[in-house]
Structures are given as structure tokens and as C-alpha cells.
Amino acid sequence: xxxxxxxxxxxxxxxxxxxxxxxxxxxxxxxxxxxxxxxxxxxxxxxxxxxxxxxxxxxxxxxxxxxxxxxxxxxxxxxxxxxxxxxxxxxxxxxxxxxxxxxxxxxxxxxxxxxxxxxxxxxxxxxxxxxxxxxxxxxxxxxxxxxxxxxxxxxxxxxxxxxxxxxxxxxxxxxxxxxxxxxxxxxxxxxxxxxxxxxxxxxxxxxxxxxxxxxxxxxxxxxxxxxxxxxxxxxxxxxxxxxxxxxxxxxxxxxxxxxxxxxxxxxxxxxxxxxxxxxxxxxxxxxxxxxxxxxxxxxxxxxxxxxxxxxxxxxxxxxxxxxxxxxxxxxxxxxxxxxxxxxxxxxxxxxxxxxxxxxxxxxxxxxxxxxxxxxxxxxxxxxxxxxxxxxxxxxxxxxxxxxxxxxxxxxxxxxxxxxxxxxxxxxxxxxxxxxxxxxx
Ligand code: ZN
Ligand code: MG
Numbered sequence: 001x002x003x004x005x006x007x008x009x010x011x012x013x014x015x016x017x018x019x020x021x022x023x024x025x026x027x028x029x030x031x032x033x034x035x036x037x038x039x040x041x042x043x044x045x046x047x048x049x050x051x052x053x054x055x056x057x058x059x060x061x062x063x064x065x066x067x068x069x070x071x072x073x074x075x076x077x078x079x080x081x082x083x084x085x086x087x088x089x090x091x092x093x094x095x096x097x098x099x100x101x102x103x104x105x106x107x108x109x110x111x112x113x114x115x116x117x118x119x120x121x122x123x124x125x126x127x128x129x130x131x132x133x134x135x136x137x138x139x140x141x142x143x144x145x146x147x148x149x150x151x152x153x154x155x156x157x158x159x160x161x162x163x164x165x166x167x168x169x170x171x172x173x174x175x176x177x178x179x180x181x182x183x184x185x186x187x188x189x190x191x192x193x194x195x196x197x198x199x200x201x202x203x204x205x206x207x208x209x210x211x212x213x214x215x216x217x218x219x220x221x222x223x224x225x226x227x228x229x230x231x232x233x234x235x236x237x238x239x240x241x242x243x244x245x246x247x248x249x250x251x252x253x254x255x256x257x258x259x260x261x262x263x264x265x266x267x268x269x270x271x272x273x274x275x276x277x278x279x280x281x282x283x284x285x286x287x288x289x290x291x292x293x294x295x296x297x298x299x300x301x302x303x304x305x306x307x308x309x310x311x312x313x314x315x316x317x318x319x320x321x322x323x324x325x326x327x328x329x330x331x332x333x334x335x336x337x338x339x340x341x342x343x344x345x346x347x348x349x350x351x352x353x354x355x356x357x358x359x360x361x362x363x364x365x366x367x368x369x370x371x372x373x374x375x376x377x378x379x380x381x382x383x384x385x386x387x388x389x390x391x392x393x394x395x396x397x398x399x400x401x402x403x404x405x406x407x408x409x410x411x412x413x414x415x416x417x418x419x420x421x422x423x424x425x426x427x428x429x430x431x432x433x434x435x436x437x438x439x440x
Pocket of ligand 2 (some may be wrong): 260261272273274408
């Protein structure tokens with residue numbers, strides 16, 4: 001995936017050392033993702049496991065990373081051997097020797113040697129760390145290795161007594177981004193912004209949602225992004241009120257809004273952007289009211305994204321603005337305090353205001369610790385994505401019916417105001433209308 005000339009193995013070596021230090025003792029096993037069948041004998045495009053990639057930078061399937069902690073930690077790779085025959089069909093393989101050198105491992109073995117080597121590596125070790133319960137086949141394999149060590153008990157060999165889920169340590173490591181990760185995320189954000197602008201220029205009544213989807217994917221790919229980070233949502237009119245709408249098969253209609261939630265994946269890192277704009281290039285007065293409200297909620301939420309604040313503060317700020325707006329628009333009756341307490345706003349705003357972002361679009365890391373929302377720390381990256389989804393109903397004012405708006409940006413927590421990684425994606429009403437006017 002990553003261009004080999006760009007590879008800086010030092011950053012991966014450093015991460016493996018940090019994991020070894022966090023483990024303190026024992027052996028960690030981190031397999032990459034399996035290749036997956038789409039149907040019959042064709043595969044989905046291959047995507048490595050995020051934890052494995054984070055620690056190795058190695059993109060081939062059938063690979064396992066092993067870290068032996070201790071005073072002199074070692075990291076080992078098990079990977080596919082070179083094969084003149086298979087490389088004709090599937091392309092280049094590093095093989096253990098070249099992989100060890102290029103990716104900075106202390107040793108590397110053919111993947112077929114894993115079950116033979118693991119019991120040796122686990123002898124006299126206190127703990128085995130691996131993704132416990134993530135995959136039944138790996139669970140069974142880990143038990144086999146442990147039993148193989150236990151069989152040597154009479155020869156005086158001690159087997160690990162403890163199992164740990166290695167993901168607990170990795171989830172935390174990945175939560176705070178390093179400068180080189182942020183550089184890739186900024187680039188993923190910039191490519192995704194271009195995709196959204198292209199979509200805005202291409203939208204007009206009579207086009208189909210999938211035609212706009214094609215524009216997004218084209219723009220992502222032509223700038224080198226390997227994948228969309230998730231399947232794009234291209235939802236015209238009432239479809240925007242279906243939160244996970246991915247059919248993208250309807251025709252765009254004059255007078256409707258178009259909600260697009262799309263971002264690319266670059267070298268493993270995701271961008272996640274939502275924009276909502278009028279199919280014909282101009283917001284109606286009712287659409288303008290709803291859009292301005294969601295934008296105000298997003299600004300209020302972003303103002304709360306700062307080191308030292310709690311995870312829920314941006315969400316609570318967005319909810320307060322949105323609930324007041326629902327009262328002003330006559331979507332709700334009563335007082336603001338009542339709407340907040342009884343959560344009546346959830347009829348029109350039913351999701352939370354963001355999630356961690358990184359190698360996974362919904363990135364790793366807990367949101368609560370010991371029952372408390374966790375505190376934001378500089379270097380964390382997350383989305384800020386309030387919305388308002390007004391389905392048709394008798395008690396909803398006519399002009400507001402079937403309007404769905406979400407505005408989503410990716411932000412970096414700092415000790416001051418958050419950095420908006422996706423800031424170049426046009427967002428103000430006047431900017432959107434100008435861009436679409438120029439395209440028409
Ligand atoms: Zn999102
Ligand atoms: Mg999104």
C-alpha cells in the first residue's frame with residue numbers, strides 16, 4: 001500500500017518497543033486480517049488489520065507479528081515465502097529475509113513455521129497477549145500453543161499463566177496520533193474535500209445518486225487513496241433521514257437537499273466528511289433555517305473540543321443548540337430544559353456528535369473510563385457531526401418535511417482551539433451556493 005520508498009521502518013520499530021514496554025513481560029501475537037471471499041472464488045480487495053499495520057507497515061496478507069517483551073524486547077515477523085509460481089499470479093512477496101531487513105524486525109520466519117515456533121517462544125514466559133476472542137480460529141490456535149508448552153512441564157518448562165487482550169494496549173496507543181500519522185490524515189482530508197467539491201459541481205436535478213457516488217470515488221482514487229474509508233452515503237431528499245442509507249440509487253430532484261457522507265482511506269487512515277447542499281444550487285428558506293441551525297450546533301460543539309474537556313462536552317453543546325432550534329422551528333413544544341431532560345430532541349437528532357477517527361473510521365479507544373466520560377488529550381482525532389432529520393409527520397410544519405441535514409468535520413485536539421483537518425471542504429451557505437453557481 002504505502003510506497004516502499006516512503007517507508008520509514010523506524011516509526012514502526014519505535015511503536016513495537018512502546019508496546020513491549022507497556023506489556024512489561026510476556027509475548028504478544030498480532031495477526032493481520034485474512035483475505036476474504038466475496039463470492040465463489042473472487043476476493044474482496046485486501047485490507048490489512050489496523051493494529052498489525054500500525055505496528056509493522058507490512059501490507060501483505062498471511063502475516064503475524066510476534067513481540068517478546070522483557071529487558072531486551074524482540075520483534076519477529078512470520079510471513080509468506082517468496083514463490084516464483086505464486087508471484088506470477090498474485091504479485092511480489094517480500095519473503096522473510098527481505099521483510100526483516102526492510103521493516104526492521106529482529107527475525108523473520110515463513111508463516112508455515114508459526115505453530116512450530118510459538119511453543120518455543122512461549123516457554124518460560126509469564127503471559128500471552130493476543131486479540132482474545134476476536135477470532136475463534138486464533139483462540140483455538142493459541143490454546144494449542146499453550147498446551148504444547150504445558151506438555152513440557154515434566155521437563156521443567158513453565159507455560160504462561162495469564163492471557164491478556166493485546167487490543168487493550170493498542171487501542172490506547174492508537175488514540176493519540178503521532179506527527180507522521182497526522183500528516184497522512186491531513187492528506188486524506190484534503191483528497192476527501194476535493195471529492196465533495198466535485199460532487200457539488202456534478203449534482204443537478206435528474207442525475208442519480210450513484211452518478212454522484214462515482215464522482216466521489218473517482219476523485220479519491222485519482223489522488224492515490226486506496227479505498228473509500230467506508231461506503232459513501234449519497235442521500236437525496238427524504239433518503240437523508242435514513243442514517244445508514246447506502247443504496248444510492250434514486251434520482252435527484254429539484255428542490256431537495258443532497259446529503260453526502262464520504263471520505264477516503266489513504267495509507268490506512270480514514271477521513272470522514274458530511275456535507276449537505278441543495279440539488280439545484282440554492283437553499284430554500286426552510287432548508288436554510290435547518291442548515292444554519294446544524295452549523296451553529298457544530299460550531300458550539302467544536303468550541304468544546306480542547307484538551308482537558310470531557311468527551312461528552314461537544315455533544316452536550318450541540319444538543320443544547322439543536323434542541324433550542326427545534327423549539328424555535330416549532331418541531332417541539334415546551335421549554336428547553338424540558339426537551340433536554342425528557343430527551344424529546346432525540347426524535348430529530350438520535351445519534352451522538354462524533355467518534356474517534358484514525359486507521360479505522362470509527363477508531364479504537366474507550367469513550368468512558370470507570371464510568372466517566374474520558375478527558376480529551378492533545379493529539380486525539382475525532383469527528384464533529386451534528387445533524388437534524390425531520391421525517392414527514394402530521395405535526396411537522398409542512399416546509400420542514402423530509403429535510404435531513406448533517407455537517408461533519410474531522411478535528412485534532414490541541415491545548416487551544418481544535419485544528420479542523422477538513423477545513424477546506426466548503427461549508428458556509430454562501431460558499432456552497434457560489435461553488436455550485438460557478439459549476440452550472
Ligand atoms: Zn462519522
Ligand atoms: Mg461520516
